[in-house]
Amino acid sequence: MYFWQYQAGYSLQEQDIDILLDAQSYRSTLLELIANATHRIYITALYLQDDEAGREILDALHQASLKNPELDIKVLVDYHRAQRGLIGEAHSEGNASLYLQRLQLHKSNVEVYGVPVKAKELFGVLHLKGFVIDDTLLYSGASLNNVYLQYEERYRLDRYFLIRQPELCDAFVEFTEQTLIASDAVPRLDKRPIPKYVDIKGAHKQLVKALKRASYKVSNEKSEGALTVRPFIGLGRRNNKLNRLIKQLFDITEKELVLYTPYFNFPTPLLRALRRLLRQGKQVTIVVGDKTANDFYIPPEEKFSKVGALPYLYETILAKFLKNQQRFVDKGNLNVYLWKHGKNSFHLKGICSDNRYHLLSGHNLNPRAWGLDVENGIFIDDKNGQLIEPIAKEKQTILANCTRLTNYTELQQVSDYPAAVQKILGKAKRVKVDFIIKRFI
Incomplete structure (x- = not known):
């Protein structure tokens, strides 16, 4: 249990x-x-x-x-x-x-x-x-x-x-x-x-x-209903009930795990869990925004600032992940979708496990949310699949502006990034602070 x-x-x-x-x-x-x-x-x-x-x-x-x-x-x-x-x-x-x-x-x-x-x-x-x-x-x-x-x-x-x-x-x-x-x-x-x-x-x-140590009040009577909802809250890496729920949703998945995140930078425990699911032959679907759909993205015609390098950093993390998991992409177990729609941006978050368990949250599934920000979430248990149709409609609407990635080379390479971005990313890597930056984004 x-x-x-x-x-x-x-x-x-x-x-x-x-x-x-x-x-x-x-x-x-x-x-x-x-x-x-x-x-x-x-x-x-x-x-x-x-x-x-x-x-x-x-x-x-x-x-x-x-x-x-x-x-x-x-x-x-x-x-x-x-x-x-x-x-x-x-x-x-x-x-x-x-x-x-x-x-x-x-x-x-x-x-x-x-x-x-x-x-x-x-x-x-x-x-x-x-x-x-x-x-x-x-x-x-x-x-x-x-x-x-x-x-x-x-x-x-x-x-x-x-x-x-x-x-x-x-x-x-x-x-x-x-x-x-x-x-x-x-x-x-x-x-x-x-x-x-x-x-x-x-x-x-x-x-x-x-x-x-906070938690939301829960029902006084145990509900045996087919559709239930429960709120969670968490702050910090230790004894964080929301993080614990997220990790267990990864672990209990038997068929397919669907993830929405605007910033591709999973905390180490979730990255390990993802790799384990793929090795077990489970289906993993990840929907993430294109770097140009990131809320930190700065178009070339606008004045550049250092924060504008973040979307490019996320893209390098995604490229590395795809390169390392290419065999699962080829088998069809791993499906990564890149969302892009004009000049609009992407901020979706959430988890769906086996079309039964749904987590709605502001949690970005990144190290910052995992350990720094105070986060909450709404956990829905849909035992009889009453929400399958509306959830599928939502997913279909989202995927309408997505492209499935089949290889990391479909992403822009670092050598093609703007010179200012290359300089920032190169300097961060040389002085070995890129791993620290990743913990705050």
């Missing part, structure tokens, strides 16, 4: 789950849910951006509050990320200035909080996902800005699940209130002054301890 089977999940019916297929649906559904909310809205995301889409969502929250002052509305974002500008731009107060300005403008009951996970953003961020609106959970790896919400033409594709389960929503809200908002390390970002990190350092240590 696997560890998750010792505790009950929340029961679901097939009609309790809807899978959205595009970013426009994500945006319109979120706005509709906000407008029709009756008693609570809890939004947790890496960031809510100061751009057209971010302002649209924030204004919608304030309007909902003014319409119904009893509505409980709380927004939680990463403390550090909210107080800086975009990478490569001039120093600013970041998105926090928007939160203050909108509260002063609307004078509503919306509250925006900043959660510090580590002392610096580089070493870990708030990567918890899930929007609770009344008794519906809108779960996606997407944050809130123009491209995630496809405010204009460009979009960043993610996965989007609507789950109507009151007890599951209660568990999310209870954790948010009791572990995050109750902490003295989690200040309001829409009021001034915002305490500096040094002022909350002591409270932050206690928050990190709490996050490392």
Whole structure:
């Protein structure tokens, strides 16, 4: 028996789950849910951006509050990320200035909080996902800005699940209130002054301890239903229940494991598990974004910065993996699909094992998610295959913009990379810090 089977999940019916297929649906559904909310809205995301889409969502929250002052509305974002500008731009107060300005403008009951996970953003961020609106959970790896919400033409594709389960929503809200908002390390970002990190350092240590041992409330009664859902949370490499679940989903696969990840850089335990599955003759399908569909990619016509080398680094890791596993590609056991659609980007995450076990998560299946960021996930056990058809439809929609790789030589070679990228990657390898970089991306 696997560890998750010792505790009950929340029961679901097939009609309790809807899978959205595009970013426009994500945006319109979120706005509709906000407008029709009756008693609570809890939004947790890496960031809510100061751009057209971010302002649209924030204004919608304030309007909902003014319409119904009893509505409980709380927004939680990463403390550090909210107080800086975009990478490569001039120093600013970041998105926090928007939160203050909108509260002063609307004078509503919306509250925006900043959660510090580590002392610096580089070493870990708030990567918890899930929007609770009344008794519906809108779960996606997407944050809130123009491209995630496809405010204009460009979009960043993610996965989007609507789950109507009151007890599951209660568990999310209870954790948010009791572990995050109750902490003295989690200040309001829409009021001034915002305490500096040094002022909350002591409270932050206690928050990190709490996050490392945290878990969501589970059902009081063991569910024997054919379709159940259970939330997981994890922080750090040790005693991380979410990581443990991910590893076991790899290990229990009997037929096929399907993986979605935007950044091809598996942690060592997962890479070993993948190789073992292939040696055992199991089917492994990996869907990853082309380097040009990476959110760090910088087109040649734009000014280059060092962070723009990351998509190329991911591609070199993928090429090495394909080269080493070529025999399984040839046999058809390993299928790696590269997603590319115009100038749009790819941000999908998730796991499907044997068309029964499904993990929805913001977890990127990379070393950063494995050990630095605080992550959560929704684990669905579909015993009778009730979700096979909608899950297959989602997969078909994703693969419509994919190309199957048959050989590592189909990827661009390092010698063909832009000179600035070659220089950065070459220097990192020469001074032997590339292995350190890979642990932070």
